[in-house]
Amino acid sequence: xxxxxxxxxxxxxxxxxxxxxxxxxxxxxxxxxxxxxxxxxxxxxxxxxxxxxxxxxxxxxxxxxxxxxxxxxxxxxxxxxxxxxxxxxxxxxxxxxxxxxxxxxxxxxxxxxxxxxxxxxxxxxxxxxxxx
Numbered sequence: 001x002x003x004x005x006x007x008x009x010x011x012x013x014x015x016x017x018x019x020x021x022x023x024x025x026x027x028x029x030x031x032x033x034x035x036x037x038x039x040x041x042x043x044x045x046x047x048x049x050x051x052x053x054x055x056x057x058x059x060x061x062x063x064x065x066x067x068x069x070x071x072x073x074x075x076x077x078x079x080x081x082x083x084x085x086x087x088x089x090x091x092x093x094x095x096x097x098x099x100x101x102x103x104x105x106x107x108x109x110x111x112x113x114x115x116x117x118x119x120x121x122x123x124x125x126x127x128x129x130x131x132x
Contacts, residue, residue, distance in 0.1 A: 008020060008022050008023075009021040009022055025041070028041055029041045029042040030042065032046060032050055040052070042056050043056035043059070044056050045059065118130055
């Protein structure tokens with residue numbers, strides 16, 4: 001029995017036929033691709049009549065030669081927050097949270113009917129204790 005070569009992809013179709021994908025790729029690598037890309041299955045650029053104008057290796061080498069892999073060191077870094085921004089965030093964290101009709105109450109703390117009667121809505125739409 002012959003050993004399978006490593007890396008070869010063979011598939012079985014619904015009809016039970018064996019298809020070797022690597023052999024199929026190699027067999028059709030010079031066939032022009034479908035569409036308007038003007039390349040073959042390998043990636044070579046094609047000219048008139050299906051003639052190879054530039055090989056895939058040349059295209060890849062040219063790309064790597066012209067591409068700068070080192071990031072620009074002149075990219076702007078994030079600026080430190082200004083004093084005004086720090087003051088605003090400090091005020092936000094120190095302000096007390098008001099209970100409003102839109103505020104979702106934490107689970108487990110369901111107010112009873114007597115507690116709900118202690119609160120009323122003012123002109124601004126906020127809920128405050130009665131008498132305040």
